[in-house]
Amino acid sequence: MQQKHSVTVPGLGLTFSTGSIAQLAGGAVNVNVGETNVFVTACAAQTMRPGQDFFPLTVDYRDKYAAAGRFPGGYFKREGRPSEREILISRLCDRPCRPLFPEGFLNEVQIIGQLFSADLINDSDIAMVNGASAALHISDIPWNGPIGCVRVALIEDKFVANPTIEQMYSSSLDLIYVGNKKDMLMIEGSADQISEEKFIEALAFGHEAIQPIIAAIEELRGLAGKPKAVFKLVGATPEARAIIERVVPAERISAAIFGFEKNVRSANVKALKEEAKAALVAELGEGKFTDVDLNVVFEDLQYKAYRATVLAQGVRSDKRDAKSLRPLQAQVGVLPRVHGSAMFQRGDTQNIAIVTLGPTKEAQDMDGLTGGATSKSFILHYNFPPFSVGEAGRFIGPGRREIGHGALAERSLVPVLPPEDAFPYSIRVVSEIMASNGSTSMASICGGCLALMDAGVPIIAPVAGISCGLMTEMDANGGITKWTTITDILGEEDHFGDMDFKIAGTTKGITGFQLDLKINGLPFEIAKTAVFQARDARIEILKVMLGSLPAPRADLSRYAPRIQTIQIDPEKIGLLIGPGGKTIRRITETTGAQIDIAEDDSGKVFIYSNNGDAMARAIAEIDGLCGGGGGPGGGGGGAPIEVGKIYNGRVTGIKDFGAFVECTPGKEGLCHISELAEMRVRRTEDVVKMGEMIWVKCIGIDERSGKVRLSRKAAMREMESQQQGGGQAAPAEAPTA
Numbered sequence: 062m063q064q065k066h067s068v069t070v071p072g073l074g075l076t077f078s079t080g081s082i083a084q085l086a087g088g089a090v091n092v093n094v095g096e097t098n099v100f101v102t103a104c105a106a107q108t109m110r111p112g113q114d115f116f117p118l119t120v121d122y123r124d125k126y127a128a129a130g131r132f133p134g135g136y137f138k139r140e141g142r143p144s145e146r147e148i149l150i151s152r153l154c155d156r157p158c159r160p161l162f163p164e165g166f167l168n169e170v171q172i173i174g175q176l177f178s179a180d181l182i183n184d185s186d187i188a189m190v191n192g193a194s195a196a197l198h199i200s201d202i203p204w205n206g207p208i209g210c211v212r213v214a215l216i217e218d219k220f221v222a223n224p225t226i227e228q229m230y231s232s233s234l235d236l237i238y239v240g241n242k243k244d245m246l247m248i249e250g251s252a253d254q255i256s257e258e259k260f261i262e263a264l265a266f267g268h269e270a271i272q273p274i275i276a277a278i279e280e281l282r283g284l285a286g287k288p289k290a291v292f293k294l295v296g297a298t299p300e301a302r303a304i305i306e307r308v309v310p311a312e313r314i315s316a317a318i319f320g321f322e323k324n325v326r327s328a329n330v331k332a333l334k335e336e337a338k339a340a341l342v343a344e345l346g347e348g349k350f351t352d353v354d355l356n357v358v359f360e361d362l363q364y365k366a367y368r369a370t371v372l373a374q375g376v377r378s379d380k381r382d383a384k385s386l387r388p389l390q391a392q393v394g395v396l397p398r399v400h401g402s403a404m405f406q407r408g409d410t411q412n413i414a415i416v417t418l419g420p421t422k423e424a425q426d427m428d429g430l431t432g433g434a435t436s437k438s439f440i441l442h443y444n445f446p447p448f449s450v451g452e453a454g455r456f457i458g459p460g461r462r463e464i465g466h467g468a469l470a471e472r473s474l475v476p477v478l479p480p481e482d483a484f485p486y487s488i489r490v491v492s493e494i495m496a497s498n499g500s501t502s503m504a505s506i507c508g509g510c511l512a513l514m515d516a517g518v519p520i521i522a523p524v525a526g527i528s529c530g531l532m533t534e535m536d537a538n539g540g541i542t543k544w545t546t547i548t549d550i551l552g553e554e555d556h557f558g559d560m561d562f563k564i565a566g567t568t569k570g571i572t573g574f575q576l577d578l579k580i581n582g583l584p585f586e587i588a589k590t591a592v593f594q595a596r597d598a599r600i601e602i603l604k605v606m607l608g609s610l611p612a613p614r615a616d617l618s619r620y621a622p623r624i625q626t627i628q629i630d631p632e633k634i635g636l637l638i639g640p641g642g643k644t645i646r647r648i649t650e651t652t653g654a655q656i657d658i659a660e661d662d663s664g665k666v667f668i669y670s671n672n673g674d675a676m677a678r679a680i681a682e683i684d685g686l687c688g689g690g691g692g693p694g695g696g697g698g699g700a701p702i703e704v705g706k707i708y709n710g711r712v713t714g715i716k717d718f719g720a721f722v723e724c725t726p727g728k729e730g731l732c733h734i735s736e737l738a739e740m741r742v743r744r745t746e747d748v749v750k751m752g753e754m755i756w757v758k759c760i761g762i763d764e765r766s767g768k769v770r771l772s773r774k775a776a777m778r779e780m781e782s783q784q785q786g787g788g789q790a791a792p793a794e795a796p797t798a
Contacts, residue, residue, distance in 0.1 A: 088200030244582025401516025473573025730769025
């Protein structure tokens with residue numbers, strides 16, 4: 062048995078340990094923070110698949126229900142497919158680890174993280190990233206780490222590293238910062254319109270906070286690290302590279318991509334690739350080269366071409382300068398029957414956003430396995446169909462990319478939503494990507510914001526998002542010697558560039574952000590430049606957006622449900638719900654209105670309906686049931702039944718001896734079989750049916766028992782007499798429609 066090694070990070074409560082379990086894995090580390098424990102392993106395949114020309118890194122994080130002392134839901138009582146939270150944590154770990162593998166290393170690498178213990182105080186996402194860093198660093202897998210990860214909160218204007226779940230409720234910033242000793246590698250999160258200056262302070266704070274984590278992982282490698290294995294790196298053969306670069310020199314690649322639309326650029330490069338392949342066949346012969354040779358060299362050629370003129374002249378492939386946006390278009394109300402809609406387009410990238418408003422009960426439930434929120438009333442779903450990039454492909458459910466992009470857009474819009482007590486709706490935004498050529502997640506924010514405004518959601522301020530890219534020139538040691546940040550990147554500039562820095566916000570400050578790199582680190586000077594460059598672009602986009610709709614509409618769509626909030630005595634909540642939900646279900650079914658009761662037992666009742674009559678009837682029912690003071694006539698709570706009055710009531714029970722009729726909400730009486738009609742009635746069902754509305758008159762109330770006696774024939778006789786006399790009967794208000 063191997064010896065167990067353990068190191069602790071001072072000040073953060075993080076402990077790394079290895080050596081006691083999973084000894085056959087390439088690297089295996091337990092990460093503890095409080096009593097939350099995450100176990101992470103890293104393994105690499107020893108061989109590659111034939112013809113492989115990409116790096117297959119997979120990161121899978123799983124919450125284990127046993128970690129919180131719970132059974133999984135569902136029939137099979139075992140964990141199934143990954144949840145949205147598990148996918149987002151997997152992506153959070155993947156993105157900073159990926160760029161640190163050596164170029165040409167294409168053996169499959171798998172990182173698996175499992176939550177073994179959850180204390181409901183400390184979240185597990187930060188532990189997962191640090192555990193992956195430690196597992197890779199002590200393993201035999203080649204990797205240019207370690208990295209450290211912290212969450213930064215801003216509470217009462219003070220930065221806090223790795224706050225508890227409870228502390229995050231008081232924070233105006235949720236920043237996840239990942240970096241190495243020198244530079245940042247990845248950030249993501251949201252903020253309550255934080256200023257750019259304060260945001261940069263938070264980045265600096267996060268960078269200092271990760272240094273003890275990196276030192277601890279280095280110490281763990283010194284105690285238990287394995288020698289790094291030597292793997293074959295994939296690249297083009299010198300012979301194939303020489304032929305391709307001679308047939309397709311740099312100037313031909315540049316001529317193929319500069320000044321053309323996306324589809325033309327792709328066709329031009331494809332033609333050059335076919336020409337190069339023909340030359341390889343002619344000079345080397347069939348079977349003497351592979352598609353890997355062709356793909357690797359063409360990637361290199363395009364990589365150099367896309368950055369050459371940007372770095373030398375500040376001109377990009379579509380002839381824009383470094384800071385210019387593509388043409389912008391914004392339009393609201395593009396769909397007739399939905400609650401709110403908008404179209405936003407930036408260059409080729411286009412999205413249609415659709416808003417649906419619903420009652421609070423439509424909020425999405427969350428498992429709350431590690432603590433924190435158990436539901437959310439704002440949801441943004443992002444869809445990326447294959448036609449958006451001009452391809453034919455599988456049209457299936459959302460993948461990891463769709464879930465990640467939707468989460469980024471969602472958290473960027475949450476800070477400007479009205480509080481639920483002022484706008485008690487559940488809100489769903491669906492972003493349908495119609496065309497994609499760079500930064501569709503930021504287009505989703507712009508379109509989603511406009512759709513919310515079109516729906517009449519009183520947002521605090523409009524939000525726009527934009528992405529900044531980076532082109533660099535490096536020396537032999539990987540140091541950056543020249544660089545240019547570029548605004549509003551194309552899909553190719555994302556692929557062949559070095560950075561995708563997405564920032565969303567209002568004119569006041571930042572609400573959402575995400576940084577991904579393809580290089581080994583981002584110096585702070587470049588990050589600062591990108592932050593302020595994105596602010597300038599964001600303000601320009603907001604001007605175009607507000608040109609289509611200057612402010613949220615004053616009224617909701619006529620197809621959206623209206624809401625009325627009424628207050629009842631909290632002690633009468635049970636009365637409104639009724640046995641097994643019988644009473645509230647009856648009111649919703651008969652009026653057509655949706656009724657939700659606040660979960661905080663405050664007595665607030667939310668009534669939703671897009672029909673005014675249904676709304677009024679539901680309010681009258683609830684008021685009659687919960688607003689009265691009780692009295693004779695079937696139990697307290699509603700308006701009392703009075704002797705001599707006529708009621709249009711509902712048959713709630715049929716017996717051999719007569720029918721029970723509800724005259725006012727919650728109050729009923731018995732109409733004996735002898736009082737149903739003038740003639741002799743053999744069976745109650747011959748005259749009335751269950752649920753039927755009938756006119757009855759209260760002919761008496763027993764003083765001792767409070768039992769109410771009703772008569773249908775007396776009511777019919779009196780109403781007929783009133784009509785014959787030229788008058789109009791004045792029956793009591795019906796309890797239901």
